[in-house]
Amino acid sequence: MEGNNCFIFGNKIVPGIFFERGNELKFKRNQIIYYPGQLLEGILIVTEGRVENFIYSSNGNSKIFFIFGPGSIIGETNIFGNVLNPVYYKASDNAKALYVSRNTLVDILKTDYTAVEFLMESMAKKIVTFYYQTQDLTFGEAETRVCNTLIQLARYYGEKNSDNTVSLNIKITHQFLSDILGINRTTASKIAISLKKRNLIDVKSGKYIITDIDKLSAYNKAITE
Numbered sequence: 635m636e637g638n639n640c641f642i643f644g645n646k647i648v649p650g651i652f653f654e655r656g657n658e659l660k661f662k663r664n665q666i667i668y669y670p671g672q673l674l675e676g677i678l679i680v681t682e683g684r685v686e687n688f689i690y691s692s693n694g695n696s697k698i699f700f701i702f703g704p705g706s707i708i709g710e711t712n713i714f715g716n717v718l719n720p721v722y723y724k725a726s727d728n729a730k731a732l733y734v735s736r737n738t739l740v741d742i743l744k745t746d747y748t749a750v751e752f753l754m755e756s757m758a759k760k761i762v763t764f765y766y767q768t769q770d771l772t773f774g775e776a777e778t779r780v781c782n783t784l785i786q787l788a789r790y791y792g793e794k795n796s797d798n799t800v801s802l803n804i805k806i807t808h809q810f811l812s813d814i815l816g817i818n819r820t821t822a823s824k825i826a827i828s829l830k831k832r833n834l835i836d837v838k839s840g841k842y843i844i845t846d847i848d849k850l851s852a853y854n855k856a857i858t859e
Contacts (some may be wrong), residue, residue, distance in 0.1 A: 643645035646705035646755075648732070649748045652679055655741075656732030658660075661685075661725035668723040678708040678736040678818045683729030684804075687721045688813065698814040700763070701726065703790065707756040714737075771816055780825045784835065788844050799836075802845040 656679065661667055668674065675818045678685075685702040699721065702708055712719050740816040742749045770779055784802075792800040806807045823831065829835045836843040844850055849854070 646752070648679055648681065648705055649746065651742055651746050651753050652732050652734060655705055655738050655788055656734040656748075659733050661728045661729045661731070663725055663729075665802075666722060667725060668719050670718075670720055670732045672719045672720050674712045677710050677713065677739060678731040678733055678735055680706050680708065681705055681730045681732060683819075684726040685689060685731070686726050687723045689721050696813045697816050698810075700760075701788055703752045707753065710753055710762065711758055735769050742844070759839050766837070775857070776815070776817045777825050777828070778854060779817070780811060780822065780829070780859050781850060781857075783811065783815060784829075784842065785843060785847065785851060785854065787842075788847055792844070792847075795843075798846065800847055802842045806842045 658681070659678070661683075661769075669676070670689070680702050681704055683704075685708060686698050687700055687702070688696050688698045690696050692814075705845070708723060708731070710717070718822075743753065751806075752824055770782075774782075787802050787804060787806070788800045791802050791804040793803055794800055808819050808823040808826060811817070811826070812819040812826070829850075830837070832853070834853060838844055
């Protein structure tokens with residue numbers, strides 16, 4: 635399920651009309667953008683940086699659902715469903731986004747089919763992603779989920795080095811893996827150490843490095859069969 639269970643959004647060209655009709659907002663790293671229980675009155679389209687959404691459990695543990703990179707939409711399911719926002723949204727680093735009010739968005743969708751496709755693709759991908767996340771949480775082993783996550787991060791935030799290794803240009807900690815996969819920190823730490831011992835990953839100067847993404851994918855496939 636490497637290609638389907640993708641929790642990272644973005645890397646898509648934003649139709650120009652949103653730049654024409656939207657207002658640019660700036661967010662500082664770790665700034666909370668939306669809180670649970672808010673009624674959203676428009677959408678955000680991330681243009682720079684990253685935003686993540688998450689929830690807290692009653693005992694203070696967090697679960698990250700998605701990472702929104704440039705080109706991704708926040709809030710469209712809430713405003714069209716007329717439901718309260720159920721999660722926190724936080725800027726993972728300094729970020730910029732276009733704010734488009736609901737009324738403006740409706741006007742845009744009446745006249746611009748490219749904008750309609752852009753919005754529908756975002757909503758459809760989120761629905762499918764939730765399906766695969768549920769399947770992973772129900773049936774997937776923790777090690778497989780860690781491997782899937784690292785492979786996806788390499789595709790979106792990876793930088794290929796001269797020795798064919800891939801450096802991940804996003805801060806990853808054992809706590810991050812725990813939060814996004816719904817596993818405890820100790821399990822995430824043990825799996826990362828195991829992958830390092832197998833020479834599938836390395837950590838240098840606080841950055842994760844995939845030593846050979848093909849071997850990591852092959853290993854991931856082998857442990858799921």
